[in-house]
Amino acid sequence: MMKKKSLLLIVSAVLLFSTMLAACSNSGSNTEKPSPTAPASNNPGNNGGGTEEPKGDAWEFGSEPLSFSLYYHYNWADFLGMDEYPATKWLKENKQLDIKAIQANGSANDVMATMIVGNKLPDVIWMDRFHQDFDRLYQAGQLVPLDDYLEKYPNLLKWAGKEKLDLLRSPDGKLYKFPNWYTDKSTNTAGYAINKKIHREMGSPTLETIDDLYKYLVDVKAKYGDQVIPFEPDRAVDGQGVGVLYTAFKEGALYDSVGRQLIGVPNGDKLTSLFTDPAFRESQKFVSKLYREKLMTQDAFTQTDEMVTEKLLANRVAVYASSNVTQKTNLAHSEIIKENPDDGYFVIWPFHKAGLDKNKIYPGGYDKLGWNVAVITKNAKDPEKIFAFLDWFTGPDGMNLQFFGPEGKNWKGYDGEGSPIFTDQFDPVEVADIQTKNTWIQIVGNTSYIDPAKMKMEERLPEKDRNWQAKYQSEITWPTGIDITEFKDLTPPTDSEEANIQTLMTELLTQVLAESSQAKSDSDVDKILDKAEADAKKSGYERLLEWRTEQWQAKRKILGLS
Numbered sequence: 001m002m003k004k005k006s007l008l009l010i011v012s013a014v015l016l017f018s019t020m021l022a023a024c025s026n027s028g029s030n031t032e033k034p035s036p037t038a039p040a041s042n043n044p045g046n047n048g049g050g051t052e053e054p055k056g057d058a059w060e061f062g063s064e065p066l067s068f069s070l071y072y073h074y075n076w077a078d079f080l081g082m083d084e085y086p087a088t089k090w091l092k093e094n095k096q097l098d099i100k101a102i103q104a105n106g107s108a109n110d111v112m113a114t115m116i117v118g119n120k121l122p123d124v125i126w127m128d129r130f131h132q133d134f135d136r137l138y139q140a141g142q143l144v145p146l147d148d149y150l151e152k153y154p155n156l157l158k159w160a161g162k163e164k165l166d167l168l169r170s171p172d173g174k175l176y177k178f179p180n181w182y183t184d185k186s187t188n189t190a191g192y193a194i195n196k197k198i199h200r201e202m203g204s205p206t207l208e209t210i211d212d213l214y215k216y217l218v219d220v221k222a223k224y225g226d227q228v229i230p231f232e233p234d235r236a237v238d239g240q241g242v243g244v245l246y247t248a249f250k251e252g253a254l255y256d257s258v259g260r261q262l263i264g265v266p267n268g269d270k271l272t273s274l275f276t277d278p279a280f281r282e283s284q285k286f287v288s289k290l291y292r293e294k295l296m297t298q299d300a301f302t303q304t305d306e307m308v309t310e311k312l313l314a315n316r317v318a319v320y321a322s323s324n325v326t327q328k329t330n331l332a333h334s335e336i337i338k339e340n341p342d343d344g345y346f347v348i349w350p351f352h353k354a355g356l357d358k359n360k361i362y363p364g365g366y367d368k369l370g371w372n373v374a375v376i377t378k379n380a381k382d383p384e385k386i387f388a389f390l391d392w393f394t395g396p397d398g399m400n401l402q403f404f405g406p407e408g409k410n411w412k413g414y415d416g417e418g419s420p421i422f423t424d425q426f427d428p429v430e431v432a433d434i435q436t437k438n439t440w441i442q443i444v445g446n447t448s449y450i451d452p453a454k455m456k457m458e459e460r461l462p463e464k465d466r467n468w469q470a471k472y473q474s475e476i477t478w479p480t481g482i483d484i485t486e487f488k489d490l491t492p493p494t495d496s497e498e499a500n501i502q503t504l505m506t507e508l509l510t511q512v513l514a515e516s517s518q519a520k521s522d523s524d525v526d527k528i529l530d531k532a533e534a535d536a537k538k539s540g541y542e543r544l545l546e547w548r549t550e551q552w553q554a555k556r557k558i559l560g561l562s
Contacts, residue, residue, distance in 0.1 A: 036229075049102050051155060051395035051417055058152040059385050061096035064387050071102040071125035073112055077319060077440060078103040085441040086434050087402045094406075097389065107131075116140075123380035125444045129168070129373040130261065131176055132518070137377070138170055144376040145174040149387040155395035156206050159446050166558055167485070171416040172535045175440055178390050184445035187513045188481020189473065190244055190255060190364025191350055193320040193329040197343040198228060209354045210248055210286065211321065220318045225522035227316070229297055231290055234308050234322040236300035237510060241321030242287055242517060244363045248351045250279035251360035255323060258513070260506045261491060264545050269562075271549045273541065275533040281525065282353075288519040301514045315343065323364055330469040347472035364477070365484030394444040396420075402438045403450055404431055404457075419453045431457070478535055486555050490548040498547045501540040510536060 054060055070079045078143035079101045082092045085356055091097040093458040100124045104111045112133055113373040115121050121142060127134060137143050150157045150165070157165065160182045168177045181187070194207065202219060206212055217230035233241025256262045256272055264271035265280070274280055297303065311317050312332035320329060325347060333344040350413040352361040374390060376383045392398050397407075400420045404410045458470050492498035512532045519525045 026125045026331040051397040059388050061388045066094040066387050067098040068123035068125045069100040071122035075106050075108045087438045102335045121379040121383045123378040126374050130491050135494045141175045144383040149181045153388050154389035155391045163422045177373035180372050181445040181447045186478040186481035187366040188477050189326045190323040191325045191477050193325050193345045193347050195318050213351050230318050231296040231318040233300050246283040249353050275529045284516040285522045285525045287517045326469045329530050338423045347476045363483035365482045366483040367488045390444050399446050399450045401459045405434050415424045490551050501544040504539040
């Protein structure tokens with residue numbers, strides 16, 4: 001019992017950072033993929049290799065000591081110190097870097113408020129790019145614009161590209177945000193995982209359509225009773241499996257339509273109400289049917305991440321749907337196969353309503369701008385040198401250090417495509433340990449560079465040693481992700497009327513998802529959604545949709561989509 005509890009605690013700790021892991025584990029690059037132009041290095045520790053060299057009178061990272069403070073603006077993550085991560089420990093010893101930790105210790109908003117009021121901001125803040133505190137710092141003039149550094153230190157500009165950086169610009173036209181896990185291709189990890197043992201014992205039936213799914217869940221319940229959960233939608237209060245199912249009922253449907261940052265459906269050149277969308281109504285009727293017939297988790301809207309993980313680890317879930325399906329399932333799969341190598345989970349092509357094109361069903365999306373951002377405050381004494389470090393860290397030398405360790409043992413030099421050349425001494429166990437331990441310091445991740453490098457690493461390994469998660473991302477989840485960059489960052493300014501409306505709509509969406517999913521009949525689903533539409537109109541929903549439509553169309557122009 002103690003062993004099981006300890007394992008669950010370890011897994012839960014990793015899952016706190018699952019969003020970040022998903023980002024850094026995913027994506028690829030398109031035909032416009034940049035490749036390092038500097039000559040390949042054959043000397044261990046040489047930072048030439050694939051990283052773009054600073055230009056002109058630029059400062060060279062590592063040429064002299066650099067010290068700055070770093071704060072993670074999250075309740076669940078803190079920078080622990082230079083010696084706690086292999087990458088920063090090496091940088092301390094070899095590049096004269098000293099990052100001083102400022103920690104939230106679970107009280108991020110209180111700590112940030114205290115720092116703002118006391119005018120004692122950290123030099124660098126790592127935060128959600130939609131966070132209201134970014135707006136506050138920007139409006140107070142407390143952030144350093146990065147524009148003057150982009151040409152001098154070219155890795156960010158080269159790998160992210162002007163288009164993405166332009167989308168991150170603030171109303172004054174300046175760039176303050178250094179993105180994390182920007183990408184050129186899909187980073188989707190949403191979808192469905194199937195329990196191998198249960199599927200095998202059920203006769204390995206075909207699972208393609210929504211009708212197939214329903215029949216399978218009914219049969220599973222008939223065979224296993226309460227011993228198995230037929231359908232596990234993860235934390236449905238956040239959408240998760242409920243949102244994933246929505247995408248099965250309409251070609252091109254967006255998971256994000258059921259998300260708090262959009263709460264709308266693109267129709268032509270406008271965003272329209274989610275509550276009147278026929279596909280949403282149909283999907284919620286299906287969800288409520290699963291709920292009524294006890295084919296899905298009965299506490300889907302109240303359960304915790306730990307509870308979901310425990311069920312997956314216990315091998316009690318037949319079908320699992322999530323916006324991040326490869327993360328928790330990968331952890332559970334790894335534990336299950338230790339005792340039963342033929343068991344575990346596999347990821348399938350997304351379910352679709354019969355008659356729809358399965359290749360136009362997208363259970364999740366990806367944002368080319370990545371996840372969160374690092375910002376430099378005006379408290380920093382050497383903002384240019386800090387940027388120089390961040391730019392080096394997001395370049396090939398920095399990314400390879402974080403994922404494969406210092407140049408020399410596991411990799412040495414670069415090939416013609418700018419990828420690291422893996423050595424005969426390459427140790428997959430050591431590399432996996434390096435990546436796990438460096439996860440919490442990957443604050444300016446470059447998906448466009450590191451994913452192709454990781455795929456090359458996987459290809460050289462024997463089949464038995466290849467990463468389960470990488471396999472299903474490359475084969476299933478990445479190909480079934482849709483680009484949703486144009487729909488991201490449609491968040492109203494904090495002091496606007498639209499922001500107040502968004503708050504009301506977020507509360508309404510949370511309530512409606514739960515009520516309609518647990519409705520007693522199809523007609524009740526319609527009644528709940530009809531009432532939701534009426535309440536939304538009273539709250540100013542149409543005004544919010546109009547504002548978001550304007551912002552969306554402006555983003556489409558920047559992206560060259562209209």
